[in-house]
Amino acid sequence: MRLSKASIAIAAAGVIAGAAWAETARADYDSYTVPNLVYRTGAYAPNGIPLANGFIDYFNMLNERDGGVEGIKVDVVECETGYNTKVSVECYENLKNEGQSGALVFNPHSTGVTYALIPKASEDKIPILSMGYGRTSAADGTVFPYIFNFPATYWSQASAFVKYIGEKEGGMDKLKGKKIALVFHNSAYGKEPIKTLETLGAKFGFELMLLPVDHPGQEQKATWLQVRRGKPDWIFMWGWGVMNQVAIKEAAAIRFPMEKFIGVWWSGSENDVAPAGPAANGYLAGTMHAPGSDFEALASIKKHVYAKGNGAGEESRVGEVLYNRGLLEAMFTAEAIRNAVKIHGTKDIRGEQMRDGFEAIDLKEADFERLGLKNFMKPIKITCENHEGDGPIAIQQWDAAAGKWNIVSEWIEPMHDVVRALVKEDAAAYAKENNITPRKCS
Amino acid sequence: MEFIYALLVQPFVDMYLDPLIFIETVIKGLMAGVLYSLVALGFVLIFKASGVFNFAQGVMALFAALTLTGIMEYMPDGLPKWLTVIAALGITVVIMILLAVIIERVVLRPLVNQELIILFMATLGLSYVLEGAGDLMWGSDVKVLDIGLPTDIWDIGGVYVEQLDVTAAIAAGSLVAVLAIFFTKTRIGRALRAVADDHQAALSVGISLQQIWVIVWSVAGIVALVAGIMWGSKSGVQFSLSLIALKALPVLILGGFTSIPGAIIGGLIIGLGEKVVEVFWYSVHGGAVENWFAFMLALAFLMFRPQGLFGDKIIERV
Numbered sequence: 001m002r003l004s005k006a007s008i009a010i011a012a013a014g015v016i017a018g019a020a021w022a023e024t025a026r027a028d029y030d031s032y033t034v035p036n037l038v039y040r041t042g043a044y045a046p047n048g049i050p051l052a053n054g055f056i057d058y059f060n061m062l063n064e065r066d067g068g069v070e071g072i073k074v075d076v077v078e079c080e081t082g083y084n085t086k087v088s089v090e091c092y093e094n095l096k097n098e099g100q101s102g103a104l105v106f107n108p109h110s111t112g113v114t115y116a117l118i119p120k121a122s123e124d125k126i127p128i129l130s131m132g133y134g135r136t137s138a139a140d141g142t143v144f145p146y147i148f149n150f151p152a153t154y155w156s157q158a159s160a161f162v163k164y165i166g167e168k169e170g171g172m173d174k175l176k177g178k179k180i181a182l183v184f185h186n187s188a189y190g191k192e193p194i195k196t197l198e199t200l201g202a203k204f205g206f207e208l209m210l211l212p213v214d215h216p217g218q219e220q221k222a223t224w225l226q227v228r229r230g231k232p233d234w235i236f237m238w239g240w241g242v243m244n245q246v247a248i249k250e251a252a253a254i255r256f257p258m259e260k261f262i263g264v265w266w267s268g269s270e271n272d273v274a275p276a277g278p279a280a281n282g283y284l285a286g287t288m289h290a291p292g293s294d295f296e297a298l299a300s301i302k303k304h305v306y307a308k309g310n311g312a313g314e315e316s317r318v319g320e321v322l323y324n325r326g327l328l329e330a331m332f333t334a335e336a337i338r339n340a341v342k343i344h345g346t347k348d349i350r351g352e353q354m355r356d357g358f359e360a361i362d363l364k365e366a367d368f369e370r371l372g373l374k375n376f377m378k379p380i381k382i383t384c385e386n387h388e389g390d391g392p393i394a395i396q397q398w399d400a401a402a403g404k405w406n407i408v409s410e411w412i413e414p415m416h417d418v419v420r421a422l423v424k425e426d427a428a429a430y431a432k433e434n435n436i437t438p439r440k441c442s
Numbered sequence: 443m444e445f446i447y448a449l450l451v452q453p454f455v456d457m458y459l460d461p462l463i464f465i466e467t468v469i470k471g472l473m474a475g476v477l478y479s480l481v482a483l484g485f486v487l488i489f490k491a492s493g494v495f496n497f498a499q500g501v502m503a504l505f506a507a508l509t510l511t512g513i514m515e516y517m518p519d520g521l522p523k524w525l526t527v528i529a530a531l532g533i534t535v536v537i538m539i540l541l542a543v544i545i546e547r548v549v550l551r552p553l554v555n556q557e558l559i560i561l562f563m564a565t566l567g568l569s570y571v572l573e574g575a576g577d578l579m580w581g582s583d584v585k586v587l588d589i590g591l592p593t594d595i596w597d598i599g600g601v602y603v604e605q606l607d608v609t610a611a612i613a614a615g616s617l618v619a620v621l622a623i624f625f626t627k628t629r630i631g632r633a634l635r636a637v638a639d640d641h642q643a644a645l646s647v648g649i650s651l652q653q654i655w656v657i658v659w660s661v662a663g664i665v666a667l668v669a670g671i672m673w674g675s676k677s678g679v680q681f682s683l684s685l686i687a688l689k690a691l692p693v694l695i696l697g698g699f700t701s702i703p704g705a706i707i708g709g710l711i712i713g714l715g716e717k718v719v720e721v722f723w724y725s726v727h728g729g730a731v732e733n734w735f736a737f738m739l740a741l742a743f744l745m746f747r748p749q750g751l752f753g754d755k756i757i758e759r760v
Contacts, residue, residue, distance in 0.1 A: 040582065041573075041577060041582065041681075042681055043680070043681050043682035043684075043685060044682075045577075045582035045680075045681055046582055046583050046584045046680055046681075049582055049583070186729075186730045210728070210729065211729055212728070212729045212730035213730060214730045214732065214733045214734075216682040216685050218673070218677055218682055218683070218685060218686060219474060219689065219732060221470045221471075221473075221474050221717060222467075222470075222716065222717045222720030222721055222732050223720075223729070225463065225466065225467050225470060225717065225720075225721045226720070226721055226724060226729070228463060228466070228602075229460065229463050229721065241680075241682060242677050242678075242680055242682040245584065245677050245678050245680075246676065246677045249676060249677065253595055253602065253604055254602060255595070255602075271583070271584045271678075274584060274586050274678060275584060275586055275676075275677055275678030277586070277588075277593075279593075
C-alpha cells in the first residue's frame, strides 16, 4: 500500500514534470520575427521614415507594456531598401528564414516590390501585407492566398473618390460631361487606378484625362500646363514623394482650386503639403484612418517607449499621418499573430499559420477601443475570399493655418459592384497566366 | 494618316488656336531651362578646370540647401528675417568653401596625375559621402526653404508667370555675368583657363594646381547653393534634389562641357523643347516625355556635333 502511494506520487510528479516540459518545448520561441522593408534613406525617405517609426514604436510598446504578443516578444528586423525594388527583393531573400519563427509577414512599402514578391512569397508561404497599396486584384484570396491589401485597394479608393465628387456635384448623374484629370506617378503604382476610372468614366459619362509624371517628379511644369489647357473639373493624384509636394505647389501656381484636388492616401501626409505653405490650404486626400495623436495607443507609445528614450523618431511627430499608418500596419500584424496562435493552439507559428491569422481579422468598434484606437478607423473583416475587406474610405482636408488634417467626409463605401467584378476578372486572368487553381474557401 | 496629322499639323493648329497657353508654355519652358542651366553650370566649371565630370554636383546642391535650411533653424529667435537669411547664407558659403578645401586635400590631391576616370570615380564616391553626411547632420525630412523669395504669380493678360521663376532667371543671369567677368578679366580666371588648357604647362609657369582646384570647387559649391535654393524653394529641400543632376546631363551634351554660355543656351533649348513637346504633342506620346525628350535631343546632337553647341572641338593628333 505504501509502495503504491509512492508509485502514484512518482507518477503524478512525472506527469506534471512532463506537462511542464512539453509546454516549455512547445513555446520555445524567444521572439517572433517581423521584418520591415524600410527606406530611411534616399529620395523617398521623408515618407519612409514616419512609416517605419510608427511600425517599430508600436511593437516596442507591446514588448515593453505587455511583454510582446501572446507573451512572446516581437523582433522587428528592418532592412534598408532605399525604395529600390532589387534591394527589396534581396532583403526579402535574406530575411525570410530569419529567427525561430522565420519571417511572419513582409511589408514591402512599394507597389513595384509587391508585384515582384507575389510569386516568391506565395511559394514560400509568407504573407505579404501591402496595406492599401500593391496589386489590387490580390484582394481575391482564392487566387492570392498569401497577399493582403486591406483595408482598401486603389480601385476601391478611386471609386470612393468618384462617389465623393458625385455627391459634391449634386448627384452621380451630374458627372456626365465633367472632366477628371489623373496626375499619376508613371509606375506600376500610379497606373493602378486607370482601369477603374476608365470603367467609371464609361458608366457615369465623365471624361478621363491621363497625366503621367516620371520619377521623381521634381519638375512638372508641362503636366500643369496640360491641366491649364485641358481645364479639368477635378484632379485626382496618385503620387509619392517629391512628386506630391511639387504637384500641390504647381496646382497652386495655376490657381487650381484645392478643394477640387484629391490625392490618394499616399499623397496626403504633412510632408506633402508643407512646402506649399498656405497655398495648400483646402487640399484633399483619401484616408483609411484618422490623423492626430489623440488615441490611447499613441499615449501608451509615448509613455512606454518615448519616455524611456527608446522612440524611433521625434516625439512631436507621433500622430502624423504616415506615422499612424505604420502603426496601423503593426497593429494588424499583432492581431494576426494573436489570431494565428488562437486558431492553431500553439505559439510556434510560421508564415503559413500567420496567413490564417490575417484571414481571421474581424475588428469591431469594441476591438478598436480595446486596442486604444477608438474611432481610429471603421470596423474591418477579412476572409479567405476577401483580402481587402469592405474598405470604407474618408476624405481628409488640410488646414494650413492650424497645420493639421481634418476628416471632412462621411466614411464612403466604395462601389463594390464595379470594383469586385474588375478584381475577379483580373485575378482570373492572373490565375490562368500562372496556372494557378483558385483554392476553395468554404 | 491620323497619326501624321497629330504629329505634323495638330500641334501647330493648337498653338495658333490657344496662343496664351503657347506663350505660357514658352515662358515656363525658358524658366525651367534657366534652372537646368544653373545645375549644369557647376559641372562646366569643374570640367573646365580639371577635365573631371563631377558626379557629385547634384548632391552638392542638396548638401548646400540642407546646410542652409539647417543653419536657419539654429539661428537665434528674435533676429530679423533678413539678418537670419544673410547670416545663414554667409555661413553656408563658408562651409561650401571649407568643403572645397577638404575635397582638394582629401580627394583630389592624392589623385593628381591619375587617369580622369579615376577622378570621376572619386566624385562618385564623394556624392555618397556628401549624401550620407547631409543625412547625418540634418536628417531626411522635407525642409521648407523660405528665404523670402517671392512666390506669387503675375497674371499678365491671362498668362501666368511665377515670380520665383523670374527671380531664378535673374539670379542665373547675374551668376553667369559674374563668372564671365571672373574668367576673362581676373588673374585667377586666366590662370584657371590655363589649367583647363594644359595642366603641365600651367604648372611650369608657376600656377598652383591645388589653389586653382580649391577656387573652382568653391565656385561650383556656391553655384550649387544657388541651384539648391531655387529648386529647394519650389519643392522643399529633400534628398530627391540630388537627382536634378540628371537634368544637367543633356544640357551639357547640348551646350558643351566646357562652355558657360553653352550651359545657358543648352538649358534654354532643353527647357523650351521639352515643355512644348510635352504640351502640344500630347496626343502623340500620351505624356511623361519631359525626361526622355531631353536625352533624345542630346543623343541627336551627339550624332552630329559631339562636342556640343559651344564645346571645344576634339582634335586628336596621331
